[in-house]
Amino acid sequence: xxxxxxxxxxxxxxxxxxxxxxxxxxxxxxxxxxxxxxxxxxxxxxxxxxxxxxxxxxxxxxxxxxxxxxxxxxxxxxxxxxxxxxxxxxxxxxxxxxxxxxxxxxxxxxxxxxxxxxxxxxxxxxxxxxxxxxxxxxxxxxxxxxxxxxxxxxxxxxxxxxxxxxxxxxxxxxxxxxxxxxxxxxxxxxxxxxxxxxxxxxxxxxxxxxxxxxxxxxxxxxxxxxxxxxxxxxxxxxxxxxxxxxxxxxxxxxxxxxxxxxxxxxxxxxxxxxxxxxxxxxxxxxxxxxxxxxxxxxxxxxxxxxxxxxxxxxxxxxxxxxxxxxxxxxxxxxxxxxxxxxxxxxxxxxxxxxxxxxxxxxxxxxxxxxxxxxxxxxxxxxxxxxxxxxxxxxxxxxxxxxx
Amino acid sequence: xxxxxxxxxxxxxxxxxxxxxxxxxxxxxxxxxxxxxxxxxxxxxxxxxxxxxxxxxxxxxxxxxxxxxxxxxxxxxxxxxxxxxxxxxxxxxxxxxxxxxxxxxxxxxxxxxxxxxxxxxxxxxxxxxxxxxxxxxxxxxxxxxxxxxxxxxxxxxxxxxxxxxxxxxxxxxxxxxxxxxxxxxxxxxxxxxxxxxxxxxxxxxxxxxxxxxxxxxxxxxxxxxxxxxxxxxxxxxxxxxxxxxxxxxxxxxxxxxxxxxxxxxxxxxxxxxx
Numbered sequence: 001x002x003x004x005x006x007x008x009x010x011x012x013x014x015x016x017x018x019x020x021x022x023x024x025x026x027x028x029x030x031x032x033x034x035x036x037x038x039x040x041x042x043x044x045x046x047x048x049x050x051x052x053x054x055x056x057x058x059x060x061x062x063x064x065x066x067x068x069x070x071x072x073x074x075x076x077x078x079x080x081x082x083x084x085x086x087x088x089x090x091x092x093x094x095x096x097x098x099x100x101x102x103x104x105x106x107x108x109x110x111x112x113x114x115x116x117x118x119x120x121x122x123x124x125x126x127x128x129x130x131x132x133x134x135x136x137x138x139x140x141x142x143x144x145x146x147x148x149x150x151x152x153x154x155x156x157x158x159x160x161x162x163x164x165x166x167x168x169x170x171x172x173x174x175x176x177x178x179x180x181x182x183x184x185x186x187x188x189x190x191x192x193x194x195x196x197x198x199x200x201x202x203x204x205x206x207x208x209x210x211x212x213x214x215x216x217x218x219x220x221x222x223x224x225x226x227x228x229x230x231x232x233x234x235x236x237x238x239x240x241x242x243x244x245x246x247x248x249x250x251x252x253x254x255x256x257x258x259x260x261x262x263x264x265x266x267x268x269x270x271x272x273x274x275x276x277x278x279x280x281x282x283x284x285x286x287x288x289x290x291x292x293x294x295x296x297x298x299x300x301x302x303x304x305x306x307x308x309x310x311x312x313x314x315x316x317x318x319x320x321x322x323x324x325x326x327x328x329x330x331x332x333x334x335x336x337x338x339x340x341x342x343x344x345x346x347x348x349x350x351x352x353x354x355x356x357x358x359x360x361x362x363x364x365x366x367x368x369x370x371x372x373x374x375x376x377x378x379x380x381x382x383x384x385x386x387x388x389x390x391x392x393x394x395x396x397x398x399x400x401x402x403x
Numbered sequence: 404x405x406x407x408x409x410x411x412x413x414x415x416x417x418x419x420x421x422x423x424x425x426x427x428x429x430x431x432x433x434x435x436x437x438x439x440x441x442x443x444x445x446x447x448x449x450x451x452x453x454x455x456x457x458x459x460x461x462x463x464x465x466x467x468x469x470x471x472x473x474x475x476x477x478x479x480x481x482x483x484x485x486x487x488x489x490x491x492x493x494x495x496x497x498x499x500x501x502x503x504x505x506x507x508x509x510x511x512x513x514x515x516x517x518x519x520x521x522x523x524x525x526x527x528x529x530x531x532x533x534x535x536x537x538x539x540x541x542x543x544x545x546x547x548x549x550x551x552x553x554x555x556x557x558x559x560x561x562x563x564x565x566x567x568x569x570x571x572x573x574x575x576x577x578x579x580x581x582x583x584x585x586x587x588x589x590x591x592x593x594x595x596x597x598x599x600x601x602x603x604x605x606x607x608x609x610x611x612x613x614x615x616x617x618x619x620x621x622x623x624x625x626x627x628x629x630x631x632x633x634x635x636x637x638x639x640x641x642x643x644x645x646x647x648x649x650x651x652x653x654x655x656x657x658x659x660x661x662x663x664x665x666x667x668x669x670x671x672x673x674x675x676x677x
Contacts, residue, residue, distance in 0.1 A: 187548065190513070195517055198518050203602060210611065218602070226605070226607070227605060228603050229604070232602075266563075268559075272554070273554040275553055277552075284551050363639075364657060379639035392651035393655065396655050397664075
């Protein structure tokens with residue numbers, strides 16, 4: 001079936017000159033009339049093939065030349081690293097927010113950064129400034145969000161001396177009258193914060209899960225409920241409560257050290273006890289020696305762990321075979337460890353195992369296979385037989401000369 | 404040993420099933436007190452105190468641990484337990500008060516021991532897992548829990564309030580017959596009940612996702628992906644074709660540079676177990 005073609009009805013008045021729009025665009029205005037009369041206007045046309053290969057020939061078959069011109073690769077270098085952010089100076093703040101980081105070992109941990117981040121949020125809500133009260137000197141406090149640093153004099157620096165610390169903190173609170181005091185909800189910070197709150201007669205917000213400028217969420221009733229309220233004077237924040245400050249640099253100017261406050265000390269610190277590495281839960285262990293399928297000399301492995309004072313761990317195949325108990329398994333189906341140093345012996349580095357050690361600071365790996373994945377993750381990788389390395393390292397640790 | 408000990412216990416709640424039970428943390432505190440008192444529990448002054456509902460059946464589990472009686476200060480669920488506990492402890496003035504770090508239900512903020520110590524004027528030591536007493540010089544030796552499995556030895560003067568860490572030795576089982584036999588003694592607190600106002604509006608708890616590391620503002624796509632996944636690649640060197648002695652020396656030097664051999668210096672054989 002076909003429809004009859006629609007035809008234009010014939011105009012009255014005979015034939016008409018047709019326009020050439022392309023010629024009108026390219027020709028000067030006064031030539032339009034002429035172009036209408038002579039439509040064959042010569043225009044220069046591009047020759048793409050001539051531009052591509054001036055020497056002639058098919059470029060796709062010429063393998064001698066590089067595929068991409070040299071100047072193009074130099075143009076694609078990485079942009080220069082951004083300049084360091086400008087220091088933010090808060091000269092006359094409306095109020096103070098006191099942050100008391102733990103500074104375990106004199107360094108700023110992730111929890112301490114979250115505390116300073118939470119203090120930053122509370123201070124930025126109304127033109128305040130953050131004062132970090134520190135008992136031990138630490139670096140990077142300005143980059144972590146502190147406008148001022150208040151060094152507190154406390155006779156025993158790393159000992160358990162909560163009474164002296166509270167006396168110093170109460171003097172600081174009396175001097176600065178901070179709107180908020182923020183502690184980490186860690187073992188040390190939880191103790192200090194609750195002591196200060198009880199001493200000042202304040203009801204603190206404990207186990208704070210989220211901090212915003214005007215609302216906070218804190219856990220209660222075991223883990224069952226959350227309390228939502230305005231931020232009180234004293235807050236004890238969990239590690240995920242606030243994002244750490246990044247990309248900004250605050251002044252971190254040191255205030256004058258407060259004079260040491262005297263108080264009655266009922267507690268004396270008799271020092272650290274030696275750690276039993278076998279009793280430490282694997283997730284908390286500081287130094288871990290881990291065995292994989294490449295370890296067959298188990299007496300040497302246990303001797304090395306004892307000589308290092310390290311906790312023993314293993315990969316999944318080893319625990320499957322029963323060489324070490326299941327609670328010593330590291331990886332996705334075992335424990336996620338966060339050791340300072342992880343010594344992987346005869347472990348190839350399955351993705352599930354690498355997932356379990358992603359939070360470790362330093363990884364040393366010994367493996368016979370030079371292509372093992374763990375050697376790419378390791379800070380120090382050694383291609384050697386673990387059966388020979390284990391006794392040599394144990395002998396070295398016992399003070400003997402290696403063979 | 405003739406040191407008066409008070410143990411403050413709370414009614415717990417199982418986090419999975421929601422059933423009432425003895426609070427494991429407070430049971431650990433009672434376990435330390437019973438170990439300190441020795442076998443003759445009745446002869447010594449181990450007094451176990453609870454503020455709350457005397458008819459709570461979960462309290463019988465503490466009696467089942469071997470104590471003859473449990474003193475209960477009747478209090479409503481929505482009243483403040485600090486005034487009656489303070490009054491009861493003022494009457495007794497024990498030399499040592501042991502309790503858990505925080506309760507399993509209620510506000511469970513863990514502030515009660517601090518408020519009690521402040522009001523009673525006691526020395527407070529937090530998160531202990533072992534205690535020994537020397538009543539002659541009025542001092543206690545305490546072992547305090549620290550991060551990464553470390554422990555610290557402290558000496559503190561009596562009278563003392565100590566909170567017992569969840570890492571303390573596991574409590575003994577409760578015996579059914581002893582739980583039946585033990586007495587729950589209701590004790591009039593003698594103070595007016597004060598209503599406890601919850602600190603803010605109450606919502607059911609929500610599991611929060613883990614906060615990711617802040618992404619670097621500049622850097623390649625590989626850098627950003629690495630920051631997101633956290634799979635940091637080692638920046639280290641790989642030694643090939645080395646002897647066992649050279650490999651051991653390289654590991655030794657690396658550990659020494661990180662300061663990890665100081666801990667290994669102490670003879671591991673001399674470490675006291677448990």
